Amino acid sequence: MDTLLTMPSDKNGIYFLHTSLMETSDKRHLRIVSKVQKHNYKKGTLIFLQGMEDSCERYGELFYELSARGFSYASFDWYGQGESVPETGNKKISRLTFDINQHIGDLDEFLQKIVYPDCPPPYYFLAYDMGCLIAISALDIINNQCQRFIGLSPLFTPLGYTTGSFQSKLTSLMTDFGLGRLKLPRAKSLFSNISGPTKGTNSEIDRLKNSQNIPLPDRRWLARVLETVNFAKARLNKNDLRFPTIFVLGHNDKLINTQKLLRFSNNVRLADIMTLFGAGHDILNGADNSKKQFWALFDTFIPGTKAYDINY
Template sequence: MIRPLAETVSNPIPPGTRVDSLILTDGNELRFAITPASTHPARGTVIILHGRNECIEKYFETICDIAARGFTVATFDWRGQGASSRLLRNPAKDFVKSFDDYAADLEQLFEAVLLPDCRAPYYILAHSAGALTALLAAPALSNRIRRMVLLAPLLDITGTRARKMAARFAANTLRSTGLGKTYMLGGPFAIKPFAANEVTSDAPRYSRNCEILQQAPELAIGGPTASWIVAAAAAIKKVSRPDFIETIRIPMLIIAAGMDSVVSTPAIERYALQLRNATLLTVDGAKHEILQEKNFYREQFFAAFDAFIPGTGGEALEMELSD
């Protein structure tokens, strides 16, 4: 049964949005939503790929912003989070065996929903772990996706080298001894006070997102399991190989957050330099979730988006990439 979209007074469902589900080949179910463009002419479809512990509802504001630019917007809850199938008996645990499963789910959604129901050309807007999955899927999507915009992609976490090595060792040990379903970071979901949050400096948007999960707590998940950490590390290692980077042909705009305390901005900047067809923008002062940030930071994102995505108001970045 499809879980309806949850809305609050401060977070209404975008006009015309329809929600449905896709049964995957392994029997799991993805909840997806499609919102029509709210202006003309129609310019194609933007596919939003969420980060870890996000859901469709969190992106209502951004969906409206993009629909107002003439795009259909398609998005979905990844397996294991939101209102898609949970993978463990304890549904609060964030678990996946491999990020290849996420990439395969995106491919199935393309075949079954996006190609028949959504107007081309197709663009991807992806955040954090969703951006890592976009990179992983990029070689297979080169004939389908015209451009990608990656926000704060998960290419490394912040912290000292010793801390990161210890975390990887612990996660690998737990998974190899059959304890991959153990919480690795954090525990059951709990709403943090605004002062303790690491993702945004915008109090009203943070409060809005908390209200969503207070009304529909079943959309939230807790911390990542050891298996999820191992899978993420394996995906980062794969997309960072020089031979893999050589296979990425899709033009990309990569946007880092200058005050990110979740993922490593220097790692993002180093990665962008290795891509043959990428432009990098660092939004100084912004925290990890740029689309949930203050208007000052969101406006910088949309200025870059509009310059990069054809038909949204500027072709300067497009010309730069083609030089």
């Protein structure tokens, strides 16, 4: 029997999230949130994979919308992000790290321990930012279960960096020479989406107030991410994708190179790309117009969703 440690419920506006902790095989604990719609059991489950330094509380509105549409859902905080941040004594980690093998392993355990035993099929994946990069890197794990996939603001060009560019080669060289801890220009912009005013629980507000204490990505982090981008793109170029996919980009996204992604996605089998006019990087928590565009796309792409039957 897998160990789930009960935690107090959190509140984000009018949305209540009942969270638990999943114990991994190496005794770490990842916070999860899940809900099974027993009256709409056949509709299936939406698996949401979060982005950079996210936590479950930020997506109360997303989970509410999924419930309104009759979907079960499940999500978790990546280790080292959100409320699953490792601590040494009373000190949090001083440097943001990225370990794709660990992230893929955590995703596999989450699916095997939480999603597949308890949440009903069919399974749809919604992945944002870094979560999209990890999911595409883990195609061997999700290919046989995923029915459809939506990738929001995929971090295939982090901060505009592209694989094979002079900047990426310089970053790799600096890392090899032990200069990987040098800070990245515009690194703070990765967290700008979560550092502004918000309504929610005291714990979420406190986390946002302390956002300036969050370790920022450095050259070593970027080098590892770009290596993962190369791997993920290779999987897509080899036509390893087995499910219909839409990559959704914000027209005003300042963190990724949308033109590069548009050109790349044109050559990927089973994948299309949509650009939301006026949207930035954080589509799910952006302006109302951006969210309306996203949900219209969602209701069109995910089977069994009838937008006109939804009562808000």
